[in-house]
Amino acid sequence: MGENGFRSTRRTKIVATIGPATCSEEMLETLATSGMNVARLNMCHGTHDWHTAVINRIRKLNKLKGFSVAIMLDTEGSEVHTSELEQPLKAEVGEEFVLTIRDPKTVEGSAIGVSYDAFVDDVQVGDLVVVDGGMVSLEVKQKMGPDVKVEVVDPGIVLSRANLTFRRNGHLVRARNSMLPVLSSKDWLDIDFAIRQNVDFIAVSFVKSADVIKNLKSYLNSRADKVIEVIAKVESHDSVPNIEEIVEASDAVMVARGDLGAQIPLEDVPSVQKEVVVRCRQAGKAVIVASHLLQSMIEYPTPTRAEVADIADVVRQRADALMLSGESAAGAYPEKAIGVLRAVATRIEEWCRQEKHGQIVLPQLTDRLDGRVSEELCASAAQMANNLNARAIFVYTRRGYMANFLSRCRPDCPIFAFTDKQDVRQRLNLRWGVMPFRLDFGADPEENVDRTFALLKRRDLVQKGDLVVVVSDIRPPNEDVVRSVQIRHVP
Template sequence: MRRNRKVKILATLGPASADEQMIQKLHEAGADLFRINMSHASHEVMRTLIERIRVVEARCGRPIGILADLQGPKLRVGKFAEGKVELKIGQTFTLDNRDVPGDSRRVYLPHPEILEAVKPGHRLLIDDGKLHLRAEKTDGKSIVTTVVSGTRISDRKGVSLPDTLLGVGALTDKDRVDLDAVLATGEVDWVALSFIQRPEDLAEVRKIARGRVGLMSKIEKPQAIERIDEIIELSDALMVARGDLGVEMPLESVPGLQKQLTRACRRAGKPVVVATQMLESMISSPVPTRAEVSDVATAVFEGADAVMLSAESASGEYPVEAVSTMASIASNVERDPHYPGIIYAQRTPPEATGADAISLAAHQIAETLKLAAIVTYTSSGTTGLRAARERPQVPVIALSPIVQTARRLSVVWGLHCVVTEDATDLDDMVNRACRIVSTEGFGKPGDRIIVTAGVPLGTPGATNMLRIAYIGSDGQSGI
């Protein structure tokens, strides 16, 4: 199955898309990998979804990635005696450690780490920012606040802390149990980490995972933005989680941050996913709004590796239509005459490594000679990532003998991944590349391709060779 676009689509599975037939429809409509939200999925549901995805993968003959999204710390107020209360702007309202029902003057906050970390002047945003409180006095046991805006608060509403660096890590006890269950399947390719604040938050997960999954940091807190270069360095990928990011930071700053994060990941050669509310109206409508189309198009023009559907595909009324609409938008943007120039203008010089130098040369040669495809042999996935960093306009075929590598690369811009045995010698390397380009529909007899690989063959991280070859009449090398 060949995609006629470079950007990838990440679709969330849920009640509307949990059966095998629907998963296949979503894949055929354009979903390249699937997200399982551990906030809502039990371990049994997770394992069932994984089994169904792998059945679809075997039937379609194309590697499909799976991302498990850990819930992260959910900070919520306690309950009220009457379920909800009305407040007045300017009044005093206290959050404290007394586990008794709240009223119009106070409420229980079952998070001692918040009580200890908040300082006077810090903002507390309740219910996705609908209620804005400002801390006036703190003593480690209570926070006395002033109501700045909003007048209503009810049971178990979420708390956001844009000014406060919490002393706890990003992994909760639930996340640790979920992570163990995810790793035990051996079938999950990415784990998304929620509410990352600092690079240290990645250390525990990295130690537990031991390279068995890629780590995708969700950027949704101001504290993460402040140390973003360090977080990118320690992450395998990033997700621009615009929902919570737009709660904890001014909404008008989110588009600029999206561009900054996309370009920072491009420089680092790390995949970046743009997520949240991309086609939100399609939860209940068969067509998106014009603004949503522009939003998806902006992410594609910026060179994001993937765009994500959440409730649109998980619980919406039109999951297949949402995926096909997103695929259509992406394909049209990539055919726009301005697209190549915009993508090229964002590129940064290659790093001083053999893989980067080879990838740059392959890009330039392929476009100068108008070759049919770039073929890269990659065991660990690093060579595929460096080839994608260059954003060539010709197709990039990533060949790997390791199915887990091919699945993990399914989130990466422009890579068409194929699982194949390692080449036995240089002739086999070229013949195999020509044959796969032909059978996958990227070239025909008489076309030329360029092949990158490492010699000795099968040596991870040793990309050091370029080879131009003709596709012969038998689909193999004509040389």
């Protein structure tokens, strides 16, 4: 039990993108201590050697400090990107430069490479090139063979491997770029790398339908030595009509609002976000809301009031996790950004419990008797915990299923989940309200309960006399599974 480190009872989880600003051992420990539950590695940037070094540092941190930081690998996708830049480019209004499909070093003046050979064919003079979902907007002024001269309309910062979308007369241009595959040859190499590294999650960029998710899960089942959950990123125009099938096929879903807002009308983004959150909650799938949560904190130490209100709205919707991108990867204040997410989430969660806000009707997930028993058991346990004002729910689970069912119910109290597998523990760290611990289960269930009571008393997470709900589906050796719900007082 000694490897179980500090835990927070904040229900909403935090995903932080790791980059140059946060890849050192010291910064990774700082982020984990501040509240990072999942570390995201963006395969748009860095080499496999760089990512391997970061993964090794995270695993060392988990082992030595008792954290359970999970690792997410995010594929680049086949959408149109800029090339690698030596440093971020600050684009000012009226400034002109060239976007080229050639090596930008061969172009006179300021030039940025584009990953897509048909870029020049797809755009026309007067089109708007939107960078990273609106970080910068560029107007096409002239086409010159393999080069396109553009002028900055909306200023901002252009980062390496930034996504590019094209708009004409206010509408998204879907030309040959719409025919690009979801997973490129580079993505498959990165997926093989993820399998070798035994990451916990693979996020698939620019998902269009459920087919690519099913194909990837089949590939992982045949090649991976452990369970790697697949996260579908809803960030393209093509994904919106297929949200229901994408949620059903995926293990989790991410609403990547930056790129999504560049492909659909901005005013539609909130409703799509809400639909994805509700569908995931009903289906018992984890849902992450990402992009532009604290965009101003890339440069400034305090957020805007609008950003705080946006975070509060996501928490009120009871999404499983909030995600930082550039704020933690390359921003000047990554620790403060996580602190803002933590503080706002904790306060709004308290308000939701007081006002009973965010409750939804949960449909039955399966017709199988075994699954229905688990669903009903967890729903009853969550309801009892709320009605009795329980201090916590304790759940003992080998595969994490019962903890997931409990998380789906969004009980008022924290869920302390105990599992004997480290990889299950890390995957549970993405689930709303679940505080996962690793425990070597003994043959005596009562002894397991006593050990966990003692552990959490030492951490001041429960106290003598606290009322708790205990849920178990641990299967004794050579016996049928015995599911139980108990009401206990901490001795």
